[in-house]
Amino acid sequence: MPHTQIAVSEAGTTLFFAPKQELDRARNLNAPATDRTRLFATLARLNALYMIAKAGSGHIGSSFSSLDIVSWVYLNELRPGKDVYFSSKGHDAPGQYSVLTALGVLPFDKIHTLRRLGGLPGHPDIQTPGMVANTGSLGMGISKAKGMVRANRLKGVEGRVFLMTGDGELQEGQFWESLQSAANHRMHEITVVVDHNKLQSDTFVSNVSDLGDLVAKFKAFGWHVARCDGHDHAALAEVFREFATVGDKPKILIADTVKGAGVSFMAHTAMAEGQEFYRYHSGAPTADEYRRAAAELVADAGRQLAELRCEPLQVETVRVTPAMPPANPQRLIPAYSEAIVAAAERHPELVALDADLITDTGLIPFRERFSQRFFECGIAEQDMVSQASGMALSGLLPVVHSFACFLTPRPNEQIFNACSEGKKIVFVGSLVGLLPAGPGHSHQSVRDISAMAAMPGITLVEPSCPAEVRPLLDWCVESNPGPSYMRLVSIPYSIPFGLPEGYRPEPGKGVTLRKGGEVAIIGYGPVLLSEAWRAADILAREGISAEVINLPWLNRIDAGWLKAALDGKRHLFALDNHFLIGGQGDRIAEALAGFGGNVKVGFSRIGIEGLPECGTNDEILAYHGLNAEGIAATVRRRLEGRSS
């Protein structure tokens, strides 16, 4: 049988997927709906696992915990053309893709394109057929559903909206903000399923910020509530049957699920006693993990088919070779971990706050060293920032962490309020910029400089390499009297440059990384400065000498320094790992405009225009013209006088 052929070799891995005809067979079997759906969900898991393994990243745990429900809803509840389903949590996109490709809503071949340019984005996006809302940032689902219901009612159209939320997601205020008016307006058209798998990104929900009595809460907000095993299709059938009889209330099902369900060792219930972190929330399985997981799923499907007295499963295979890791990668997050611990040793008033991303934000060493000074706030960024304000008002120095895509927009008003109090707070946003490009635009933070730059009294900094992390953090902690925002690239990167001996950051002033002639390139951060360096190599071979300057200050510029730096330059290129509008280039442009035409230098900006695309890092950097070749091409075009 094909599923015995799983093999791993040094040259690559064989991946398995269930072809469309097998999924068609499952849902058309002459068997009860519960059996058909169970088999379909097992095959959907196999295909979700395939997609994630092939992409090299994705959310297994959440896809698997939700797939029995998602399969049930699509196969047995949704009336095509009338009802819609979407995920509010969004992490479970691979699971939903495996269903949509099986149903032909998406071309089946798309399963080979997860997180690739032109393929299936890491989080749901309406450009993908079958996806009815952009998600990826938590807590918006019920609000969106209400808008859809109101539109249907206004148009006199009958239609139901099914949506899935996570349970960690219930820590977000918008979830609760959205509940009451759905009940007030008797939005019986809405059915919410909480995929209550008990874990959020890092660890157990109960460890992060316990949810309390969910049934009592939902009832208090006027919703009709049910609870069942989210992997038991008969129980799901019963709940949805009962829901259909409730005509005056929105409905919510607390579905008790297992994160990673379907594969024994990926199930969170297999975690060791006392194990804190769940391993299959995001990322990709190792080759060995993949092989064992796929084997289990194939065997499970085989058993189900045998019980139903059907032909064995036929899977198809794809051989993949792993992507090459970057050469000598350098990492900012571990450097940050060290820097904040060092700062905290000197500053007993320094405390760290996190919003369910302790691993990604590099705070585990801090928590180990200063457990009393670490505050896990859960997926509740607004609450976290206002808590930080209360701490700062009480004499502490809060350092506030999350991914930049969540930290800077979600509590944007709370950050303004905190900054208006003038106390010292350091905001640290990681996962900044275009890369990683796999999760898609909900996670690509390319608008945060704009969102933060005008906070009263704030200074924005971004280190270019591990060595620059500590001096910049120390500047924020010790030299800056007001609030700061530090922007951190999270991906490891091959960095060809080093900082000059004895370098110390000076506000508003840049540092030359590589001397050059008539062309100057100013930027920040490891990704684009590395690409600029390599662009300078390319240009040098063509006889163009480009200076590469690191300006780690994102919303301050010293005009005198800039004028001096431009001495002898004919062309200046400002690089932004950010939308052009609102990026560092705005500050450079302002300084240039202030020279009043007395400094003759051509000026071009290179950055992101339009929504960033999802794909591999190399694909997307190239797509947006921000790899070395793209930067060199823009410089060349501009020097030749063609439009950039």
Added chain:
Amino acid sequence: MPHTQIAVSEAGTTLFFAPKQELDRARNLNAPATDRTRLFATLARLNALYMIAKAGSGHIGSSFSSLDIVSWVYLNELRPGKDVYFSSKGHDAPGQYSVLTALGVLPFDKIHTLRRLGGLPGHPDIQTPGMVANTGSLGMGISKAKGMVRANRLKGVEGRVFLMTGDGELQEGQFWESLQSAANHRMHEITVVVDHNKLQSDTFVSNVSDLGDLVAKFKAFGWHVARCDGHDHAALAEVFREFATVGDKPKILIADTVKGAGVSFMAHTAMAEGQEFYRYHSGAPTADEYRRAAAELVADAGRQLAELRCEPLQVETVRVTPAMPPANPQRLIPAYSEAIVAAAERHPELVALDADLITDTGLIPFRERFSQRFFECGIAEQDMVSQASGMALSGLLPVVHSFACFLTPRPNEQIFNACSEGKKIVFVGSLVGLLPAGPGHSHQSVRDISAMAAMPGITLVEPSCPAEVRPLLDWCVESNPGPSYMRLVSIPYSIPFGLPEGYRPEPGKGVTLRKGGEVAIIGYGPVLLSEAWRAADILAREGISAEVINLPWLNRIDAGWLKAALDGKRHLFALDNHFLIGGQGDRIAEALAGFGGNVKVGFSRIGIEGLPECGTNDEILAYHGLNAEGIAATVRRRLEGRSS
């Protein structure tokens, strides 16, 4: 008795306040705490009313509903130096000021300075002694309190945090986001009082977005709950006595109160059957209303003193002359009301959403004409924006309204998410810019261009006068394929200019309002363009000829148009009714920098640096150098070659 002398004349009004010694007498009376507090609260109401009448604006209803509670907390619960009290809703600042001035925490003379430069800001600010947190934007209070508690615990300091919330405020998601972890961490140090006066800014909470069963909700979130009459000091005493015995839970009191309590005709319970809007939420009383209200309060205090067999009340008087209204004021909001109704007549898919500001955002005519297409969302901006996204995904054209200070930062991520879907949505933020300057920096929207400019695909516009509202709205509705943000000044303003005959807005291009010589001033909106016009008058008398150009496009500029507009100019001034950073001037600077030194024109920016101050409009415009004299002075200095 002094309180019989209340008088109004054409030349002005006599205002009354209770001097400090009378408030000292009240709280030191040989009488039960309940009687002392009741009298104190009555005098505090008189002084809050005085402050608001003198300032010409403020929140009477909310100050009065909360004052019995605030007085009780300050006089009987707070241990100085240990416990703190603050208001999360912030509207009730005049009430709290009347208590703080009475207690000597604030110099008593400050009661004459509400909403004046250097005086008491319209909303709480920590620059004011006795104010421990900046408020003004709803829903942050419990989060801040948790931060204070965590700081106390870390420092080993014992201290309680009392805070007041509104009831409309409970529509904000952050309120619910903040609840559970306070219970999880057993923050018994926190006591929240909900001033449950049943009304939010426009009308009854139950009409806007009913709160459901609050007791059940708070219990479900793990809080200890009590409920009592918030004007009954004996009941308040009993609740706080009982709260002191609860050592393992945060505590919340639902205080049933009357908005405007203490003055018969200001009490919301005096509203006529079927009357929708409450009249004393904000603004100022008329002279007659003031006279009647003050007479009632003085009489009430007199009765209480007589019952306690004490000397009669001695009040002091101040004679005020009303501020002159602007000459021939023009108003953008009524023009907007007409424009959106006209657009909705042509576009049946156009719907309007509001967040509890139907009066201020000019939506009453729309609701009257299209009641089915109007959606009141309550104080729930995140929910509103994501609902709009759901509507846009379903083929409607949502126009989303609030004050800009709330609309652009609070749902900043939701706006990004909606814009990432690429559908047409129009965001309309009113109360933009530095004026009105009375409410203070929580309401002065001078960061919204920065917060909105980089939303994917968005175009930002601001009309300069009533006549420009409709063509710009029509452009957003009909010509712009993507999302738009319209910025609207709310205050009436004397506008000295008109638009040229046949003017039609063209994206990125400005329109000359007044021809001039070597100086060009580019700006937007009625306030600064009017001041620029008057600055041009001043400069003309000095022989400096300034051209005034209206550029209603805030994040787009046509470089070709700018180059042509600068022909013959030697100096360009960019005016921003916004922080300098992130304002329209950034786009002008970018275009200028793009000329590469080939256009020799001096460039200066005039706008807001640092947190805006609170005061009268004239005071604050002058303080920030943005009145005609200030603009003229900057132009003059720059032409003379001195630094601006």
